[in-house]
Amino acid sequence: MTRLYNDPADFADEMVDGFVAANHRWVRRVHGGVARSTTSPAGTVALVVGGGSGHYPAFGGLVGHGLAAGAAMGNLFASPSAQQVTAVAKASEHGGGVLLSYGNYAGDVLNFDAAARALADAGIAVRTVRVTDDVASASAEHAHERRGIAGDLCVFKVAGAAAERGDDLDTVTAIASRANDRTRSFGVAFSGCSLPGADEPLFTVPEGRMAIGMGIHGERGIAEAAVPTAAGLADLLVTRLLDELPEGVTAAGARVVPVLNGLGSVKYEELFVVFGAVQRLLTNAGAVVVEPEVGELVTSFDMAGVSLTLFWLDEELEALWAAPADSPAYRKGGAVAQEPVPTDVLEQGTVVPVTPGTEESRDSAVHVAAAISAIRQIVDEHVDELGRIDAVAGDGDHGIGMQRGSTAADTAAQDAAGRGAGAGSVLVIAGDAWSDKAGGTSGAIWGAGLEALGRVVGDESRPSSVTVASAVHAATEAVLAFGAVPGDKTMVDALVPFNDVLTARVNAGDDLPTAWGAASAAAREAADATAALLPRKGRARTHGEDAVGTPDAGAVSFALITAAVLATLITQKEEQHV
Secondary structure: OOOOOOOHHHHHHHHHHHHHHHOOOOEEEEOOEEEEOEOOOOOOOEEEEEEEEOOOOOOHHHEOEOOEOEEEEEEEOOOOOHHHHHHHHHHHOOOOOEEEEEEOOHHHHHHHHHHHHHHHHOOOOEEEEEEOOEOOOOOHHHHHHOOOOOOHHHHHHHHHHHHHOOOOHHHHHHHHHHHHHOEEEEEEEEEOOOOOOOOOOOOOOOOOEEEEOOOOOOOOOOEEEEOOOHHHHHHHHHHHHHOOOOOOOOOOOOEEEEEEEEOEOOOHHHHHHHHHHHHHHHHHOOOEEOOOEEEOOOOOOOEEEEEEEEEEOOHHHHHHHHOOEEOOOOEEOOOOOOOEOOOOOOOOOOOOOOOEOOHHHHHHHHHHHHHHHHHHHHHHHHHHHHHHHHHOOOOOOHHHHHHHHHHHHHHHHHHHHHOOEOHHHHHHHHHHHHHHHHOHHHHHHHHHHHHHHHHHHOOOOOOOHHHHHHHHHHHHHHHHOOOOOOOOOOOHHHHHHHHHHHHHHHHOOOOHHHHHHHHHHHHHHHHHHHHHOOOOOOHHHHHHHHHOOOOOHHHHHHHHHHHHHHHHHHHHHHHHOO
16 A cells, blocks of 8 residues: 555645655656757657656656656646646747557546647647557557557657657658557556555455556556466566567577566565566577566566566667667666756746636636535545545546545636636636646646637526526537547546526526526436446446446436535525525
8 A cells, every 4th residue: 555645635736845855866857748958959759758656667767868858747646737738839949849648548548639739839849649559458450559568768868869869750650550550468457556545455455465557546447366486477478478479570590678667565575586587488489588677667666566568679669779868767878967957047936827717607606616615625525435446447537536526616717706816717717727737638638628618607697597508418419529429438438418408497497506406416327327337438347247236436427516516506595595
């Protein structure tokens, strides 16, 4: 279990602060993560990597000469927000464009893609390479759907080296893509990991057994077996990876980098014993082992587990793998002298401007801010329950992600309302704060939904019941644009019936509290019904059968939030009749 923390909701931020304090020779704090604290020549491609926290040395520990220019660091096991990725990229780029590279997870894809659009809109050339090395997460025919795990290191290393030698953006991108195509990983776990403040691990493995094919976010494995000897484990890992070689590669005579990765609590001595057998097996297969790595490189908090990555080289990739690198957690070759970034290059805080609303809209803004406070309170009350539900087949971060998002939204909403913003602006500002602080898929979805609500509500008048229903419909359309549909076992399963019932009851003449109450009841019923569904989206999709019998955490949290907002609407109605 994780023992050392203050407030669990602050863990990721405090971790980044401490990491920067201990490694200021290499990194500096920027909004959303870290960037190099040293300069790079003008025109250099900036490799920006990232993902959720909890995987150190990925991702901040890989920022430095010959590796990444910056790392966007999200909450624990949650992708960084689009705002965070954009901010890190802007702080890291030097005129040569930006290559975004990250593990292939739904939340990361969502937020990095949004950041790529924002960077392109700002006139910054941008490319993307997603790492898809985990052979357990999808078949070879669907390799593009695979997760990124310890193969991150191989892709980041050669891409960073190519950028350092002065290659242009398209060349660096092609090299990173080729490295990904030639990288395969497979892993096992002996115990699950525990997030700060959690009483139980995200999953458990029976004594004497191991989970085969697990991810790096507490996902369960795809199979289970007795714990073998070190040599037996090496044989399992090597055999599985030799069964699927990259196109055009045969093991005999091929040059390969093995990366034996500890996932958090397997001792280095144990890893070395396993690696001795790995080396023998690869050599017996005719492969030539080149500059291997053994250690903790992409971890999963305190998970006891091991993964093996095989990176099959060509002449250029081998040269790039061997090139010097100097970062807080990964060094190769001789250190290269670097000039520090000027001291006046500091992270600048910004005050979000507000659009003054009319008197009617400012009055409504106070009620909107009260509703967002109620959302924060209901999430705080159920944060552990939401995490427990999410851990059944996911990574258990839904509760803490919703808590971070709703807390940030509440703070932003109170500030905006206090500065005279109209109701629509309060919703938009709250949505931006939610998505920025929460990260992950749910952060992006709630941010988009609140922005759509605010866009329709506007700052000109007190919103009528019809306007609110129209705003909810716009928010529903914004969420559906992310790709989920009813039946996928997501928040959408509760959102769509809520929208339908609210619209129907408002059109029938009900006042807003009455219509909202009926819609909230429909959302609660639909959320409960997701227990019978098989998930078709996100990380839970890989372990869908485990989720049957448990409702979707996103649908449950949405239903809870509608009930909390209903209470504020009833209170507002009662106050108007006093």
